Amino acid sequence: MSHLPSIPAQDPKGDKGMIENTTRSRREFLKVAGGVVAAAGAIAYVPAWGGKVLRPEAAVAADGAPDLYLAGTDGWMSLPPGPPIGFFWPDDIAPEPFNTYIFGFRNITGMTPTQKANQKNKAQHSAPLFWLDQFDPNNPVDFRVQVTNLGLALRPDLFDAHTLHWHGFRNVIPFFDGEPSGSVSVPTGRDFTYVYRPRDPGTYMYHCHVEDVEHVHMGMTGLVFVRPLQDGNTSFYSSGKYMYNDGDGSTGFDREFAMFLSEVWAESHWADSHIQLPEWSDYRADFSLLNGRSYPDTIAPNAPIDAGASQHALAVGTDPNGELVAPDGRPDLQYQPHSSLVTCNAGERVALRFANLGFREQAMTLAGLQMRVVGRDATHMRGRDGTDTSYETDTINIGPGESYDVIFTAPAHSGGTGPDTYMLYNRNYTRSGNLDDSGFGGQQTEIHVYPTGSVAAQQYPNDWGI
C-alpha cells in the first residue's frame, strides 16, 4: 500500500541548470543491465534512459493570487483586403472595420470585475503571449493562471466551456491539462486556476481544448515559453539571456521574437457566426497568420505595451473600460496586438521562437541568413550523451503542434541610411499570399538589421526597440 517515492540523494553538480536528476547513475545501470550488455557483446554503451526525473518540491507561494488572468470569449478581427471567398469572407455581419469572426483569449490581469465583464465579445488573436521562469528549487514558486469563461456573445446557444491546455507540458496531471474528457473544464461565468511548475525551458504553445477542432481553429491559441535557470549568468554570453541551460552560451541571444503560426479557413469562421457547422474534412487554409496577422499587417507596430506590467505576459494598453488600445494608426488591428517585425543591430544574436497551431505543416524560410536550430519541442538539441544535434538551415518545416527554437546572427550593415531588410516567409507559397494579385501576404514578415547601436535594448519579447 505504501507509495513513498524515495528519491536518491543527488549531486547538484554546481550547475543551476542541472536540477533535473538522472535516476540511474552509470554504475547503477551497469549493475542492472550489465548481463544483457555482456551477452550482446558489441552493442554501444550509453547510460540507460531513466529520463530526466524531478525532485518534488513544496512551493512556498502556493496560495498566492494568480500570476495571470485570461478570459475566453468571442470577437472580431481584421485580415487584409483581397478577393471575396464565396459568401464566407469578408463576413457580412462583421462590424466595421473587422471582417472575421473569432474565439480567443484576453489578458484581464488587474481588471475590475466590471472591466472584465466588458471584455465579452472582445477576444484577441493570437492569444496573449506569456512566459515563465523555469521552476527554481531554491526559490520554489508556482505559476498560476486563472481562466474565466466570459461566454460567446454572438453564439449564446453554444454555452461552450473553455480550458487552458499547455501543449507539451511534461508529466502534467489531467486536472491541469485542460483536456476536458480527462478532468474538468470551465463553464460560462466561472473561473478555474491552473498551476504550473515549468521544469523544462523552451517554446510551447497553449490553447483551449474544449471542442478543440473548432476552438483552436477559431483562434483560442497562443505561444508560451519558459526561460532557463541559466538566465542572468553573463559568463557564457554577455546578455545573460539564453534559450536553454546550455552551459556554454550556444543558446545565448540579444533579442527574442515569438513567431506564432495559425490559419483561417474562411468557411468555418463564417459558419460559427451564422450558426452553421462546417465539414472539417473539407478544411483549407485561406489565410495563414503570424502572431495573428497576415502580411503586410505583420510588420505593423505592436499595440501599446505597458513594459513595466509585462513581467510574465504582454500587457497591452487598455482604456478605462478595459478595451484594448489599437496599434498606432491601425484601428482595424485592435484585436491583433502582436507585431512580427524583427528589428536588431548588426552583429546581434536574435532568437526566434516558432510554434504552429495551424492544421498544416508550414515551411518558414529566412532568405539570406542561416538559422541554427537549438531546440525543438522545448528540448535542447542534445543527445542523452551530450552530443550536439543542433543544425543550420534556411527553412523550418514545422508541423501542427511543433515548436522550433532558432538563433541567427545579424550580419554587418551594408552602409547607407535605413535598415537592411531580410524576408522571413512561408515557402509553401499558397500560404504566403492573401489570394490577391500581389502574390505576397500570409505568413511573412521582415527582418530589419540596423547599424550597430541603433536599436535600443528589448523591454519585452517582440519589442522593436525603436
Add this chain to the structure above:
Amino acid sequence: MTRDTYTMERNIHMRAGYALLVVLALVLATVLSVNGATPASAQTLAADRVGIVCTDGPSFTLTTKTGYISLPDANTMFMWGFSSGSDSFQHPGPVLCVNQGDTVTVVLNNTLPEPVSIMFPGQENVLANGVPAQPEFDGGALTSLTNTAAANGGTVTYSFVASEPGTYLYESGTDPETQVRMGLFGALIVRPTVGSNFAYNRADSQFDPSEEFMVLLSEIDPFQHQAVEQGKPFNMNTYHPRYWLINGRGFPDSIADNFASWLPTQPYGALAQIQEFDPANLADMPGMARYLNVGTEDFPFHPHGNNGLVVGRDGRPLEGPTGQDLSFEKFAINIGPGQTWDVIFKWFDAESYNGDEFLPDGVTPNSDYNPVPVTIPDMANQVIGVFYSGSPYLGKSEVLPTGTPTLNQCGEYYIISHNHALFQITSWGANMTGPITYMRIDPPLPNTCTP
C-alpha cells in the same frame, strides 16, 4: 475552501477510503484462496486487453480477404485486408513479430480478383519464390513494384533475413494507390538480438514489455472504397480522405480492448495503459510506442503530458557513426507517409500531486505529498469530463453530482494523445472522433481496478 480546510477534510475522507481498500483486498484474497484459484498477474491481464498483439514468426501465411469495418459515424466501410492463414477478414493486417537474424518467410495467398503483392520497405535482399524479388513489367510498363500472386488463387512466397531490428511496414506493391488505401498493409516488428524488451541493440533502448503499444495511422476516402466495392473506376485526382484511423479504428473505438466483441474485424486497440514511472525502482523501465504512417501526408501525433524520446526511425537507431546518441524528445511526433518512429515514453508524478491517500497510518504528510495548490471549485461550477474520477489525485475518486456519468474505475488518469492536424479529428462529419487515443495511468498496485 481554503487549502488548510480542504486538506483536513480530505485526510478524513482518505483514511476511510484506505480502510475500505484494505477490507476489499482482504475479501478478494479470501475469495481467491477459497476457490483455490491463482490470481493472474495484472501484467498478463493488461497484456491481453491492451498493447501489441503479435503474430509470431518467422513463417507466416497471409491471405487476402474482403470485409467491412465499423467507423465512429456508424458508417461501415468495404475493405481489403491481409489475414493470417485461414483467419477471417481483419483490419489492419496481422502484426508480424520476428527476431533479428530470423529468415522470415511470408506465403501470400491471393483471393482477390486482381494480382496482389507485398513490399517489405526497409528489408534487403528480399526473395520471391527463391529468387531476388523484382518489379513486374508488361511490355515495358510497370505493373507492380514486386512479384505478384495472380488473381483468384495465385500464390507467391517471399523470404528475407530480418537483419536490422525495428518497426517496419508491409504493404501491397501492386496498384498501391488502390490496394494500400483499401487496407492491404500491416506492421512488422523485428526484435533485437539483445532481447525483446529492447527497441534496438542499445542498452539505452530498453523498455517495459508490458507497456509496448502500436500507433498505426491510416486514412480512408469513402468514395474510393465504394467504387472498388461496386467494381467502378475511381479517379485518384478526386481522392479526399474523410476518415483517419489508429490501428484500424477511430475514437472512441480506438480505446476499446483488443478483440472487442463489437469490433469483430478490427482486433487492435490503441489504449496505452501504463503504471506511473517509479524513479526509485531501478528495474522500472519506460513504455514504448511504435508509430507507423500508411497515409498520404504527415500526421503530427501529439501525446499530452509526455515528451516521447524518439530512439529510432524506419528501423534504424538514431545514433552517430561511433554510437553517439542522436535521439531526441518530441511532444509532436510528426511522422511522414511510409515512415515508422520508435518512441520511448513514460509518465512520472513529478510534483507528487498524489495527495496523501497512500500514506500508512501514523506517517505525517511531508513535502513529498503535495496537495494540488488551488481551491477547487464546487462540482457545480465545473464541467465534468467522462473519464474524470472526481479527484485531481491518482488513485482517488470522489462522488460526482447526481446524473454525471463517468467511465473512471479506480481513480486512474486518462491523458489524451491525438493527431494535431485537427481537421482530421472527424469521421466525415462526426466531430471529435477519429485519430484520438489515451494514455491510461493506473494507480500504484494494488488498486481497485486490479486485485
